[in-house]
């Protein structure tokens with residue numbers, strides 16, 4: 155295994171008196187999917203926000219390709235090739251599909267100070283990216299985001315991240331709002347990104363989804379890494395228990411997930 | 425796709441403003457006379473529109489970004505007094521006075537912006553505070569340094585160039601600020617609707633956190649917008665002082681409500697994320713026509729407030745409808 159693209163060393167994060175992350179050490183490798191698991195409030199979103207430049211670690215180190223880095227803001231993280239779909243938001247109801255797809259990275263034509271936002275190009279690329287994602291109903295980049303369904307919005311956000319995700323793709327519960335078909339599309343996208351050598355960090359509450367794509371699993375319990383293992387090292391039941399914060403949940407979860415497994419292994423019509 | 429259609433027009437933020445403008449035009453032609461469209465009449469409302477419009481556009485951009493700035497009400501007289509005190513009272517070159525007025529705008533804008541960005545206090549409250557602070561400061565200094573709240577600035581002190589650029593009447597009654605207003609509008613239209621900057625603005629107004637997460641420098645942008653509105657207000661005050669040869673403390677407060685009305689009539693969503701510069705431009709003209717057109721009718725001028733009030737409510741209702749149309753629009757075959 156080559157050096158990790160992204161590495162956290164003893165990272166702590168607190169908001170004032172509230173300690174959210176404790177001494178997190180993790181590595182993300184190229185062409186590998188790291189599944190980040192844990193109960194609600196375990197600190198998953200906080201962890202990926204420190205990777206995405208939204209928060210700065212209170213202490214500890216972030217390394218990219220073995221070199222210490224610190225991201226002043228989301229822009230720096232993006233420039234370094236880290237592209238993130240956050241759990242909430244990310245789309246702008248009153249903006250067009252094309253504009254919202256390229257926020258912060260608008261295609262332009264012409265010269266400063268007369269750089270013009272290239273609407274046609276933006277619309278074309280955005281529509282193509284979403285259609286490749288299986289949302290073929292979207293064919294006009296001038297449509298407003300607010301007129302799309304929740305799943306369509308999420309698909310758009312993921313398509314955007316994939317489009318800009320040069321090296322590391324972070325998805326925070328990307329399948330939460332999605333239909334079965336779109337969810338398996340997301341899983342396929344994740345596998346596709348992995349094949350292209352991108353490092354993927356994938357957060358989910360669904361064991362089935364985690365087991366379908368994960369190479370490497372890290373479980374957070376109350377802000378600390380409670381387990382860190384590779385594919386095949388733990389059984390589905392053990393993972394389920396860990397995800398529930400270490401409580402015995404296996405029986406109930408297994409019943410539910412075997413149910414959803416049936417629908418997920420059906421390949422989508424497209 | 426590029427063919428013109430009425431429904432395409434209706435989905436734009438300024439559609440309500442276009443209808444509003446048509447309505448008041450027809451109204452005042454019927455109840456007044458076409459006189460107010462002829463040069464002498466047009467000058468009266470164009471002058472009002474120009475002074476208001478220069479401030480209304482940055483105020484509208486702030487509203488699109490989800491903020492409010494009411495301190496402009498104090499910045500206009502403060503800008504006027506600054507140039508009056510520096511160049512009128514102390515006789516320094518007019519350019520120093522102009523730089524002083526605009527510089528004060530930059531400072532107040534920075535204070536507004538930094539306070540809004542760095543505290544959790546809503547911009548309405550922050551700028552309410554600076555509104556009173558700046559007003560007090562302007563009054564206090566004016567009395568302290570000149571012994572009066574109305575400072576003379578003679579044409580000789582302004583000088584021919586500054587007078588021609590900022591404070592002359594062209595063709596009888598047209599203030600030169602009309603041209604500044606048109607120029608600024610053109611520049612804003614370009615930057616808001618044709619450059620990437622506009623995209624950032626709308627994203628920020630739509631969802632500030634997501635915009636920041638997408639890498640947009642939201643803090644810098646917000647501060648810039650506050651500086652823009654303060655400087656614009658100082659600019660208007662400075663022009664008025666040079667035009668009328670006197671700087672007064674009084675005028676200014678009406679600009680607060682008038683600019684907000686123009687912006688809302690122009691189709692800007694009060695909660696941010698939606699609007700257009702052309703809409704604000706048309707909203708300003710609409711407001712100015714109602715404000716001045718009443719003199720061309722036989723109605724008592726007090727009725728103009730009723731018209732403006734009714735128009736504002738109507739505009740908000742209409743704009744809601746248009747926005748819903750825009751949201752639910754999906755292109756069917758054409």
Ligand SMILES: Nc1ncnc2c1ncn2[C@@H]1O[C@H](COP(=O)(O)OP(=O)(O)OP(=O)(O)O)[C@@H](O)[C@H]1O
Nearest residue numbers: 169172174192193194195196197198199200201241
């Ligand atoms: N900005 C903040 N200030 C204070 N506390 C915060 C902040 N952000 C998160 N927290 C706290 O940190 C803890 C972890 O939150 P986080 O959003 O990372 O959880 P999560 O693992 O993503 O949960 P979920 O599965 O529900 O999305 C929570 O207890 C939350 O209250």
Ligand SMILES: [Mg+2]
Nearest residue numbers: 198199241326
């Ligand atoms: Mg979360």
